[in-house]
Amino acid sequence: MPGLFDSLSLATRAMQAQQAGVSVTGQNLANVNNPAYSRQRINFQTSDPVPLVGGIQGTGVQVAGIQQIRDSLLDGQIRDEGSVGGFWTATQNALENTQAELGQFLDGAAASADGTSSSTSSTAAQGLSTQINNLFSGFQAVAADPTSLSQRQVLVSQAQSLAGSFNQISSRLTTVNQNLNTSVSTDVDSANKLLSDIASLNDDITKTEAATGSTANDLRDLRQQKIESLGNLTNLQTSTAADGSLTVTIGGVAMVSGSKIQDTLQAYDAGGGQLQVRAATAGTALALTGGSIAGAINTRDGALASLRTGLDSLASQIIGKVNSVYSTGYDLNGNTGANFFTGTNAATISVNPNLSADPSQVQAAGVAGSAGDNAVALSLAQLAQQTDAALGNQTFGGAYGQMVTNLGNSLSNANDQVANHDSVSTMLAKQRDSISGVSMEEELTNLMTFQKAYQASAQIVSTVNLMLQTLVNMKST
Amino acid sequence: MRIAGTSYTDSLVSQLNFLTSQQYQLQSQVSTGQRIQKPEDDPAGMAQALGLQTDTAAATQYAQNISTLQTGATTAYSAMQQIKTISDRAGEIATLADGTKTPAELQAYATEVNQLIQQAVQLANGKNGDHYIFSGTKSDTPPFSATTDASGNVAAVTYQGNTSVSQTEIAQGTTLAIDTPGANTTGSGPRGLLADSRYGADFFNHLISLQKDLASGNTANISKVDQPALTKDEDNLIYQISNNGVLQSRLDSAATSTSNLQSSLQQSLTKVAGVDMTKAITELSQAQSTYQAALSSSSVLLQLQQSVLVYL
Numbered sequence: 206m207p208g209l210f211d212s213l214s215l216a217t218r219a220m221q222a223q224q225a226g227v228s229v230t231g232q233n234l235a236n237v238n239n240p241a242y243s244r245q246r247i248n249f250q251t252s253d254p255v256p257l258v259g260g261i262q263g264t265g266v267q268v269a270g271i272q273q274i275r276d277s278l279l280d281g282q283i284r285d286e287g288s289v290g291g292f293w294t295a296t297q298n299a300l301e302n303t304q305a306e307l308g309q310f311l312d313g314a315a316a317s318a319d320g321t322s323s324s325t326s327s328t329a330a331q332g333l334s335t336q337i338n339n340l341f342s343g344f345q346a347v348a349a350d351p352t353s354l355s356q357r358q359v360l361v362s363q364a365q366s367l368a369g370s371f372n373q374i375s376s377r378l379t380t381v382n383q384n385l386n387t388s389v390s391t392d393v394d395s396a397n398k399l400l401s402d403i404a405s406l407n408d409d410i411t412k413t414e415a416a417t418g419s420t421a422n423d424l425r426d427l428r429q430q431k432i433e434s435l436g437n438l439t440n441l442q443t444s445t446a447a448d449g450s451l452t453v454t455i456g457g458v459a460m461v462s463g464s465k466i467q468d469t470l471q472a473y474d475a476g477g478g479q480l481q482v483r484a485a486t487a488g489t490a491l492a493l494t495g496g497s498i499a500g501a502i503n504t505r506d507g508a509l510a511s512l513r514t515g516l517d518s519l520a521s522q523i524i525g526k527v528n529s530v531y532s533t534g535y536d537l538n539g540n541t542g543a544n545f546f547t548g549t550n551a552a553t554i555s556v557n558p559n560l561s562a563d564p565s566q567v568q569a570a571g572v573a574g575s576a577g578d579n580a581v582a583l584s585l586a587q588l589a590q591q592t593d594a595a596l597g598n599q600t601f602g603g604a605y606g607q608m609v610t611n612l613g614n615s616l617s618n619a620n621d622q623v624a625n626h627d628s629v630s631t632m633l634a635k636q637r638d639s640i641s642g643v644s645m646e647e648e649l650t651n652l653m654t655f656q657k658a659y660q661a662s663a664q665i666v667s668t669v670n671l672m673l674q675t676l677v678n679m680k681s682t
Numbered sequence: 683m684r685i686a687g688t689s690y691t692d693s694l695v696s697q698l699n700f701l702t703s704q705q706y707q708l709q710s711q712v713s714t715g716q717r718i719q720k721p722e723d724d725p726a727g728m729a730q731a732l733g734l735q736t737d738t739a740a741a742t743q744y745a746q747n748i749s750t751l752q753t754g755a756t757t758a759y760s761a762m763q764q765i766k767t768i769s770d771r772a773g774e775i776a777t778l779a780d781g782t783k784t785p786a787e788l789q790a791y792a793t794e795v796n797q798l799i800q801q802a803v804q805l806a807n808g809k810n811g812d813h814y815i816f817s818g819t820k821s822d823t824p825p826f827s828a829t830t831d832a833s834g835n836v837a838a839v840t841y842q843g844n845t846s847v848s849q850t851e852i853a854q855g856t857t858l859a860i861d862t863p864g865a866n867t868t869g870s871g872p873r874g875l876l877a878d879s880r881y882g883a884d885f886f887n888h889l890i891s892l893q894k895d896l897a898s899g900n901t902a903n904i905s906k907v908d909q910p911a912l913t914k915d916e917d918n919l920i921y922q923i924s925n926n927g928v929l930q931s932r933l934d935s936a937a938t939s940t941s942n943l944q945s946s947l948q949q950s951l952t953k954v955a956g957v958d959m960t961k962a963i964t965e966l967s968q969a970q971s972t973y974q975a976a977l978s979s980s981s982v983l984l985q986l987q988q989s990v991l992v993y994l
Contacts, residue, residue, distance in 0.1 A: 237687045237688070238687075238688060240688060300722075301722075304720060304721055304722060307721075309721065309732075310719055310720055311716060311718050311719055311720075311728060311731050311732075311955055334732045334735065334736065335735070335739075337736075338735070338736050338739035338740070339739070341740075342739055342740070342742075342743040345743045345744075345747060345851060346743065346746070346747075348747075348848075348850060348851070349746070349747045349750045349751070349850045350750060350811075351821075351848065352812055352813040352821055352822060353811070353812065537822075570819070572819075572846075574820065575818070575819035575820045575821075575844060575846065576813070576819070576820065576821050576822035576823075577813055577817070577818070577819040577820065577821030577822070577848055577861075578819035578846060578848060579819075579848040579849070579850070580848075580849075583848075583849060583850075583851065583857070586851065587851070589736075589740070590854060590855070602732070602733065602736040603733065605732070606728075606729035606732045606733055607729065609721050609725070609728055609729060609732065610721070610725040610726055610728060610729040611725075612721055612725075613720075613721030613722050613723075613724070613725030613728055614725040614726075616721065616722040617722045617723075617724075617725055620722060627696070631692075631693065631696060634689070634692065635683075635689050635693070638685075638686040638688060638689035638692075639683045639684040639685065639686060639689070640684075641686075642684075642685075642686020642687060642688060642689055643686055643687055643688075644684065644685070644686050644687060645687050
């Protein structure tokens with residue numbers, strides 16, 4: 206027959222259960238601002254009843270477990286969305302950097318109708334488009350006044366500005382390229398660190414869960430946070446093993462399996478200093494499709510590379526076309542055959558150094574000995590309207606405009622994708638918060654509930670205590 | 683849907699960010715008057731705008747070329763007018779120098795014609811800035827050089843220039859040459875100013891011949907050979923002067939059409955890249971008031987959130 210002592214222990218167990226409830230509530234409230242935390246819920250269960258003469262009698266309450274409220278499907282979606290977001294954010298950053306270094310902005314004040322109020326007041330850096338225009342205007346001015354040494358000087362100085370711009374832009378874009386390579390390398394290192402963290406968390410989780418028989422909620426939260434950070438860097442697939450550990454696969458190669466790191470990521474030089482990513486031990490090149498590593502590589506080899514190639518090709522066509530017409534001309538001293546531009550591409554284009562020292566060496570005439578002959582200068586000026594098959598059948602200005610449009614399109618697309626990603630990830634985060642987030646009102650109400658229940662069980666203890674005292678005092682009287 | 687503690691503040695932060703960036707974009711459009719500043723704002727529009735800027739730069743250069751040519755044409759015109767005056771006087775002398783004049787008077791005429799020749803050489807060697815007008819493309823060489831004999835009379839005038847003229851672009855694909863070579867005895871090419879074998883003009887030689895005939899008193903030759911020859915020179919000069927007038931009016935109309943082109947390019951550029959001020963300012967004030975509404979409503983709700991502790 207269950208005696209008073211059994212009732213006492215029933216009440217004690219109840220008080221302990223409510224106390225556990227309070228500490229779980231305290232844990233939830235403490236982590237209300239922790240974004241990686243998913244709320245925990247205490248589950249009560251009646252303890253095993255005992256069969257008695259009068260019937261089956263209950264023995265109170267026990268803590269069945271502390272459950273983590275988490276939707277693993279949603280977690281997977283958020284992680285995948287994070288890869289998409291990482292990819293497009295990295296792309297957007299790289300392209301914005303490229304756009305800034307190209308330096309082609311539209312300055313409305315510099316396009317006034319008569320042109321006279323433009324360059325004197327505009328302090329904005331002149332983009333390549335304006336400088337290409339200036340070069341051919343310079344040729345026109347020399348053609349209109351072939352004997353004027355000052356017009357020739359202006360031409361040479363405008364050509365030097367153009368060549369200087371090409372050189373600077375080329376070197377800045379090379380820096381952007383190097384920065385992207387550095388970011389790939391840094392991200393690969395971060396990813397490897399996260400892989401080793403996940404492996405050690407796997408180890409902790411399996412050991413803890415095997416030892417205690419219940420889920421290691423906080424460790425799982427931490428592991429999920431690491432997985433999401435890794436997802437920002439690269440796309441990955443996960444699968445949960447029976448012992449609670451997570452297998453991480455990147456690009457088809459298993460990286461983490463159980464508590465062991467099977468493989469790591471490695472950034473290697475695929476040629477010309479351009480880094481690609483492969484599995485370190487297996488050696489297979491990984492084709493990543495999401496995350497900031499893939500975003501950086503994609504931009505570097507896509508939009509940035511085509512811009513740099515385009516600029517080199519434009520510079521080389523300008524050099525070639527101008528030189529081929531120019532070298533047939535005669536300067537004021539009757540000499541011919543020299544080149545106007547030296548160099549082969551955007552990084553090396555430069556004006557023949559003799560011309561700035563002695564502008565009379567500009568070969569503007571079509572025949573020797575006629576100072577007023579401007580046939581070559583006129584042909585050079587008319588090059589501006591000629592289309593070039595090597596530049597996609599466009600003029601120099603048109604080809605450059607096409608490059609700017611392509612860059613603008615890529616960046617505009619990246620902006621749209623980032624905005625899309627932001628709205629999707631905001632909605633997913635809201636969904637997750639509604640499931641796993643801590644609501645202060647709810648927790649504080651629970652706190653009240655557990656406290657009242659504790660008080661009630663404490664009343665039972667004091668009542669049973671009084672009854673025991675009465676019982677014991679029966680003997681003495 | 684259950685709202686947790688952090689989701690409220692997170693969405694508030696992102697909404698405020700969005701409104702702030704919207705205001706920033708509109709503000710920068712309003713203050714620069716441009717809808718397109720960077721390639722990402724409107725990639726196709728940016729390429730179009732750059733093309734329009736290139737066209738504008740070309741049109742500006744054409745306008746400057748036209749202006750340079752106009753200066754050259756006016757300078758040439760004034761020289762031609764003065765040479766015509768000399769030609770008129772020479773023709774007058776040729777008519778007056780008939781059999782009724784005394785040898786002394788004929789000598790006086792001969793001296794005057796010598797002066798006229800030297801004046802004409804000086805005028806024909808006129809410059810525009812740093813180059814000679816009537817030398818063709820050899821504009822660093824004086825066109826005519828006169829050699830005098832022992833008695834100070836001009837014996838011969840030789841042409842040192844050439845017969846090529848330089849073309850200048852006044853519009854896309856259109857070039858114009860306004861130069862006139864001083865003499866063209868090759869039989870093809872631009873018409874010479876003072877000598878052209880196709881039209882029988884040879885001003886200086888005819889003047890020298892007149893001077894010699896006057897000095898030797900050969901009035902028969904003057905009326906039979908010199909006078910008709912000088913008439914041909916005069917016709918040639920008249921042609922050149924009226925041709926110069928035609929070129930100048932061509933330049934004027936080219937200047938007008940280039941200026942019209944510049945205006946229409948500017949309009950197109952504003953249409954492509956400019957911002958509709960009214961719309962932008964309206965949107966900006968809307969964005970600002972939305973931002974303020976978001977701030978004030980969120981501050982009220984945040985206070986409510988915290989006060990749940992008070993009630994419990």
